[in-house]
Amino acid sequence: MDNPKAALIEAAGKLFSQKGYYGTTIRDIAQERGIRSGSLYAHIESKEDLLYEIVDVASQAFIDALEPIVATSRPPQEKLIQALAAHIRVISTHLETSRVFLHEWLLLTGARRHIIEDRRNHYEALWTALLQEGIDRGTFAPVSLRFARLVILSVANWVYLWYDPAGPMNPDQIAEEFGRLILYGLVHPTAGPPASNRETRTLSLPS
Amino acid sequence: MDNPKAALIEAAGKLFSQKGYYGTTIRDIAQERGIRSGSLYAHIESKEDLLYEIVDVASQAFIDALEPIVATSRPPQEKLIQALAAHIRVISTHLETSRVFLHEWLLLTGARRHIIEDRRNHYEALWTALLQEGIDRGTFAPVSLRFARLVILSVANWVYLWYDPAGPMNPDQIAEEFGRLILYGLVHPTAGPPASNRETRTLSLPS
DNA sequence: CCTACCGATCGGTAGG
DNA sequence: CCTACCGATCGGTAGG
Numbered sequence: 001m002d003n004p005k006a007a008l009i010e011a012a013g014k015l016f017s018q019k020g021y022y023g024t025t026i027r028d029i030a031q032e033r034g035i036r037s038g039s040l041y042a043h044i045e046s047k048e049d050l051l052y053e054i055v056d057v058a059s060q061a062f063i064d065a066l067e068p069i070v071a072t073s074r075p076p077q078e079k080l081i082q083a084l085a086a087h088i089r090v091i092s093t094h095l096e097t098s099r100v101f102l103h104e105w106l107l108l109t110g111a112r113r114h115i116i117e118d119r120r121n122h123y124e125a126l127w128t129a130l131l132q133e134g135i136d137r138g139t140f141a142p143v144s145l146r147f148a149r150l151v152i153l154s155v156a157n158w159v160y161l162w163y164d165p166a167g168p169m170n171p172d173q174i175a176e177e178f179g180r181l182i183l184y185g186l187v188h189p190t191a192g193p194p195a196s197n198r199e200t201r202t203l204s205l206p207s
Numbered sequence: 208m209d210n211p212k213a214a215l216i217e218a219a220g221k222l223f224s225q226k227g228y229y230g231t232t233i234r235d236i237a238q239e240r241g242i243r244s245g246s247l248y249a250h251i252e253s254k255e256d257l258l259y260e261i262v263d264v265a266s267q268a269f270i271d272a273l274e275p276i277v278a279t280s281r282p283p284q285e286k287l288i289q290a291l292a293a294h295i296r297v298i299s300t301h302l303e304t305s306r307v308f309l310h311e312w313l314l315l316t317g318a319r320r321h322i323i324e325d326r327r328n329h330y331e332a333l334w335t336a337l338l339q340e341g342i343d344r345g346t347f348a349p350v351s352l353r354f355a356r357l358v359i360l361s362v363a364n365w366v367y368l369w370y371d372p373a374g375p376m377n378p379d380q381i382a383e384e385f386g387r388l389i390l391y392g393l394v395h396p397t398a399g400p401p402a403s404n405r406e407t408r409t410l411s412l413p414s
Numbered sequence: 415c416c417t418a419c420c421g422a423t424c425g426g427t428a429g430g
Numbered sequence: 431c432c433t434a435c436c437g438a439t440c441g442g443t444a445g446g
Contacts, residue, residue: 004415020227020229020314021229022227022228022229022230023229023314025439025440025441026440026441026442027439027440027441035415035416036415036416036417037441037442038415038416038417038418038419038442038443038444039415039416040442041441041442041443042415045442046441046442047441047442077394080393103310107227107230131393134393138395139394139395140393140394140395141391141393141394141395141396142395143387143388143393144384147384147385147388148388148393150362150365150369150385151358151362151385151388151389153365154361154362154364154365155357155358155361155362157361157365158357158360158361158364158365162357177351177354178354178357178358180350181350181354181355181358181389181392182358182388182392182393183392183393183394184348184392184394185388185389185390185391185392185393186287186338186341186347186348186350186355186389186390186392187284187346187347187348187390187391188345188346188347188348188349189348211431232423232424232425233424233425233426234423234424234425242431242432243431243432243433244425244426245426245427245428245431245432245433245434245435246431246432247426247431248425248426248427249431252426253425253426254425254426
């Protein structure tokens with residue numbers, strides 16, 4: 001934070017996450033830092049530099065959190081929940097940066113966009129490896145890797161849109177809840193065909 | 208399409224979905240229609256009008272598709288998959304509009320934003336009703352309604368980011384695949400504790 | 415990090 | 431739907 005460039009990136013992250021990249025002006029960012037707009041260019045060369053720095057840090061944080069978990073030898077169910085928890089912890093501790101990464105990274109252009117694309121692919125590959133291992137061990141059903149990964153990453157990524165740091169559940173609890181649903185499904189293990197007239201039975205009982 | 212305003216909305220939808228709301232200028236939209244930028248204001252009062260019209264139509268399409276399905280009396284598993292299919296069909300048939308709705312609706316301001324917020328809440332309530340019915344019938348496990356709905360809508364909404372009309376699967380097939388995973392989970396029904404040393408055993412066999 | 419400023423472009427309007 | 435144009439604001443620069 002004593003580093004002026006880092007402070008600039010943090011200010012930009014806050015504003016980009018609130019108003020979007022194009023909705024935030026260089027002057028907004030300067031004002032947030034208490035300096036004049038021209039002064040930003042002592043530390044950056046363009047507005048897109050700020051977007052890239054944010055997305056760079058956030059995307060790396062997701063990979064750094066997942067890699068050690070994939071490398072462990074715990075049971076697949078446990079690894080899946082830990083990986084989910086790691087993902088949600090990154091969102092919760094880097095909420096603004098994660099929002100910018102997940103919502104605005106497509107605005108990057110040229111080589112930088114490709115770098116982030118590669119990093120996203122790497123992250124997805126880590127998840128694929130985790131799932132593949134679970135299938136190989138016979139723990140996970142031999143489902144489509146692509147679809148299983150899409151389910152998990154959809155859920156995990158969507159978190160940035162509703163996560164509230166002041167909410168009642170911490171990231172580990174959220175991961176546990178999501179993980180159970182993804183691992184064991186919505187259908188009750190003991191559920192047979194639908195119990196007809198359950199409502200009727202309820203109505204016939206005293207409330 | 209003979210209606211100039213409808214043509215304008217379609218052009219705006221295409222451009223907003225490609226470059227974002229702020230990334231698209233009034234002049235871009237005019238050029239797409241082959242007219243001058245000033246001429247747009249014969250049909251709209253502001254740029255935000257176009258965003259609102261797009262988001263209005265798309266958000267209503269999701270509700271219109273889901274309502275009749277919730278009203279049927281099929282088994283909960285079937286309703287869930289049909290509802291998922293309806294959602295993905297809306298995305299596939301209104302791909303650009305859906306992208307704008309799901310990615311840019313937060314840029315709406317004032318009363319219009321509230322209208323769309325209410326509509327989103329209505330849509331979520333329809334899903335909650337579907338899930339609640341499945342629990343009441345004893346088909347679905349008594350999970351957290353909020354989390355089950357979040358899983359489903361995360362997966363369903365994320366589709367707009369990767370769906371490719373030229374891809375090998377149609378919306379119904381995608382819904383079937385996602386639905387199975389959500390209903391029955393990733394863990395194999397017959398899966399016990401992880402089979403230890405499966406790798407070793409594999410290594411000891413001829414390849 | 416500031417002052418002073420640039421060329422370009424923005425959403426939108428007046429009058430036809 | 432067009433011409434002509436507006437005030438404001440944009441990202442960015444020069445020179446200190």
